Amino acid sequence: xxxxxxxxxxxxxxxxxxxxxxxxxxxxxxxxxxxxxxxxxxxxxxxxxxxxxxxxxxxxxxxxxxxxxxxxxxxxxxxxxxxxxxxxxxxxxxxxxxxxxxxxxxxxxxxxxxxxxxxxxxxxxxxxxxxxxxxxxxxxxxxxxxxxxxxxxxxxx
Amino acid sequence: xxxxxxxxxxxxxxxxxxxxxxxxxxxxxxxxxxxxxxxxxxxxxxxxxxxxxxxxxxxxxxxxxxxxxxxxxxxxxxxxxxxxxxxxxxxxxxxxxxxxxxxxxxxxxxxxxxxxxxxxxxxxxxxxxxxxxxxxxxxxxxxxxxxxxxxxxxxxxxxxxxxxxxxxxxxxxxxxxxxxxxxxxxxxxxxxxxxxxxxxxxxxxxxxxxxxxxxxxxxxxxxxxxxxxxxxxxxxxxxxxxxxxxxxxxxx
Numbered sequence: 517x518x519x520x521x522x523x524x525x526x527x528x529x530x531x532x533x534x535x536x537x538x539x540x541x542x543x544x545x546x547x548x549x550x551x552x553x554x555x556x557x558x559x560x561x562x563x564x565x566x567x568x569x570x571x572x573x574x575x576x577x578x579x580x581x582x583x584x585x586x587x588x589x590x591x592x593x594x595x596x597x598x599x600x601x602x603x604x605x606x607x608x609x610x611x612x613x614x615x616x617x618x619x620x621x622x623x624x625x626x627x628x629x630x631x632x633x634x635x636x637x638x639x640x641x642x643x644x645x646x647x648x649x650x651x652x653x654x655x656x657x658x659x660x661x662x663x664x665x666x667x668x669x670x671x672x673x
Numbered sequence: 674x675x676x677x678x679x680x681x682x683x684x685x686x687x688x689x690x691x692x693x694x695x696x697x698x699x700x701x702x703x704x705x706x707x708x709x710x711x712x713x714x715x716x717x718x719x720x721x722x723x724x725x726x727x728x729x730x731x732x733x734x735x736x737x738x739x740x741x742x743x744x745x746x747x748x749x750x751x752x753x754x755x756x757x758x759x760x761x762x763x764x765x766x767x768x769x770x771x772x773x774x775x776x777x778x779x780x781x782x783x784x785x786x787x788x789x790x791x792x793x794x795x796x797x798x799x800x801x802x803x804x805x806x807x808x809x810x811x812x813x814x815x816x817x818x819x820x821x822x823x824x825x826x827x828x829x830x831x832x833x834x835x836x837x838x839x840x841x842x843x844x845x846x847x848x849x850x851x852x853x854x855x856x857x858x859x860x861x862x863x864x865x866x867x868x869x870x871x872x873x874x875x876x877x878x879x880x881x882x883x884x885x886x887x888x889x890x891x892x893x894x895x896x897x898x899x900x901x902x903x904x905x906x907x908x909x910x911x912x913x914x915x916x917x918x919x920x921x922x923x924x925x
Binding site for chain 1: 751753755756800803804805807808809810812814816858859860861863864870872
């Protein structure tokens, strides 16, 4: 019969090996890696969240690649910022009425994880510039653009 | 009154001598140990992107505890599809080892126990290339070299045994908890010397040591006989008085 004094040592070594094996197992990239401007759409009359019947979004001079193409029920709208520049402009079509929104920002690199690598976080330096065809007002809720699911803008239309 | 005092003193001396006769003493050698890790160079032989060298110096305080100082060097390169990473630096760990073996089992030749360490690492990191893709296209960038300091604590259970006179081998599993990896919240290091993968707050590793031992002192350790409670507990047989044991209870 094993002496009682050896049992804690064996249990400790067994537990340590279990942790070693678990920590050595390769892992996949499961985290969110893209920092997007998250804009909620509000009805300007009722001041409540409302998705447009049709929404189209693309970058200026990138009309062939659309982020949303006459999409229904979009909430929130996600804007990817241009990494190679400190500003970018989007064309947004809400219920067939066209507007443009321009963002100005600074960026800084950030490690997501060993598995996912690096991304950029942004900081909006100005309130976005926008035309007022369908859009009535844009309120900036949070200037920091991260990978977290946090509301950055409120678009009243 | 005087006779009463003499009686009690005699009684005390008698029980003391009986109890002293019941104990036993063993000679326990206290040692200085100088060792090197062979797991790191072995891994480096197969993985050219990693060069790891590590040594250990320990001093026995008594039969149960030893002071430990470890130090090493790591050069590590890592690449995957969207970035390259390089780190190089030195580290030290200071702490204690506790021997969980009884002195009569250990006899200075065997060790099974647990170590506790504080670790400090000074290193440089560089990201020569990273790539990010999104709607607007592919963007390539790099992060220049920077120097950082990392701190961590470590629990290291392990075993060691004497292979030849004054030469031991042993291994220990390293369970590490990151205190700070340097680099702030945005650019914490992916991997740094002494800790390993710092993408996570906890990490584990293993060391395999060859140790040269230098005895410097012999300590007399009183061997306390095992009490009844430490032996295997016997379940009383139903129907028998508490102190009685059936004749066939011990077949050997």
